[in-house]
Amino acid sequence: MLNIADTLHTWCGEARPFALATVVQVSGSAPLPVGTALAVDLDGNVVGSVSGGCVEGAVYELCRQVLKGDEPPTRARFGYSDNDAFAVGLTCGGELDILVQRIDPTGQPHLTTACDAVTSGRPVAMAQIIDGPDELLGRTLSVTSDGSTEDGAVGDDWEGSVAAQAGALLRAGRTGLVEVGGDANTCPERLSVLVHTHASRPRMLIFGAVDFAGALSEIGRFLGYQVTVCDARPVFATPDRFPHADEVVANWPHRYLAATDVDARTAVCVLTHDAKFDVPLLRLALSMPVGYVGAMGSRRTHTHRLELLRETGVPEEHLARLHSPIGLDLGAHTPEETAISIAAEIVAHTHRGSGTPLSWSTGPIHRRRAAA
Incomplete structure (x- = not known):
């Protein structure tokens, strides 16, 4: 989501609700990486991209539906359709999992803080629960370069563990997926958390x-x-x-x-x-x-x-x-x-590329970095 932090910072400053669509999983030759986001406000204004154009229309409509009422966060999968060339899908042959959620900036001031850090050039990480109990789906936690945290009312069970891993990803300048919980010592519920990072420039x-x-x-x-x-x-x-x-x-x-x-x-x-x-x-x-x-x-x-x-x-x-x-x-x-x-x-x-022409090779064009 931090790829559109400039606009989100403005919308948060105006207390403007919006729907946020985030790429949370990719496979095959999907054009954009995990963590890329698209947002739509109540007036229908849109910023960002999740597929480079292939499924933007369908994601836009899904955002509008989620934004109309107090809809819970929802995940949707988009892939290539062999039966209908005009069906909503990725012509590149990849698949995308998209998490769409409604954001009310007044209830998530830490998001404003994170976007402010990005626009000011300061390092920050934003952890987002993308899989787990329904009541936690979409919840977020921001981590700054000094290790301090601000959360979106996620509770303490998983905060310490996620903050530590988010801090490590922030130092490495990487966005990645981490798994936490599943045991009595941390959080009894197993959670998949996507950590968005905005590091200092390499x-x-x-x-x-x-x-x-x-x-x-x-x-x-x-x-x-x-x-x-x-x-x-x-x-x-x-x-x-x-x-x-x-x-x-x-x-x-x-x-x-x-x-x-x-x-x-x-x-x-x-x-x-x-x-x-x-x-x-x-x-x-x-x-x-x-x-x-x-x-x-x-x-x-x-x-x-x-x-x-x-x-x-x-x-x-x-x-x-x-x-x-x-x-x-x-x-x-x-x-x-x-x-x-x-x-x-x-x-x-x-990115561990071969440096050879793509026309000389087969298989997926886009390489995926391993999760931390």
């Missing part, structure tokens, strides 16, 4: 104030990264040269990396292809829990760089993490084309 650290860095910083920002460009040469590391970067730093790369914050979503892109910068930087980067490490250079440069890294004692399991030469083979020549190549490899690595 970081892209670009080392080397070169033309390729300018193009990569632009596409990195477009992809939602918080982009830093770092170079040891102050004359090149200037904000004017990299207007799309959030931060431009004049410092030795390995010293900057040692002092800054990184996590499992961080992408480290080394574009200097100069051994005096690359070796100490890569030695450090490959030992850190970052998501991606790539280095620019020819195959000869790569071979020589590996020799130097081995001489400094970098173990083979660390070297195996290095993406070098950086990027996918797109036949790129210009800085802009090269930036697309690098960004494509980062996306493929993040």
Whole structure:
């Protein structure tokens, strides 16, 4: 639901009731991931999407029905219809489970708090019960980055357990499904809880104030990264040269990396292809829990760089993490084309994609991340 937080924040601020339709389960080649939402207000205004267009009309009507009265939350499944090509269904062949519920902002102030955090750029997680006893279906709990919680009158039986798991997903920057309860020590009822997360932006650290860095910083920002460009040469590391970067730093790369914050979503892109910068930087980067490490250079440069890294004692399991030469083979020549190549490899690595044309493969197009 946090994909439409801007509009929901406005509606909550106006105490405007609305129906919320949330994707709670997908299978096959469904076009949008779990957690994506669509909302409809009393005037028929709609925001968001749950299928990219395939079943929006049917979900819109279901929202209107739920919104008319005090209807309980309801789940509906939409899939491909072989018997009627014009029936409501997903032509991509996938299936969606949608949870539709009425939201009265005056009764759920924590939703306003969560949407306010999203619009202000602060991390927040929203836990939503999507399967369990009827009286709990649709209930929510918000968790902030400091671990504090606000709930929608869900009770204490499951709050601690869900808050802990929601906090873990928030730190990882992931939306996911968790199961809680089913035993006397937590909650006697077994609940399926969908945790929506809005984490801080992942970081892209670009080392080397070169033309390729300018193009990569632009596409990195477009992809939602918080982009830093770092170079040891102050004359090149200037904000004017990299207007799309959030931060431009004049410092030795390995010293900057040692002092800054990184996590499992961080992408480290080394574009200097100069051994005096690359070796100490890569030695450090490959030992850190970052998501991606790539280095620019020819195959000869790569071979020589590996020799130097081995001489400094970098173990083979660390070297195996290095993406070098950086990027996918797109036949790129210009800085802009090269930036697309690098960004494509980062996306493929993040989502475990093969990097090959979809026309060369079979099976579902969209990969699903495993639940936490």
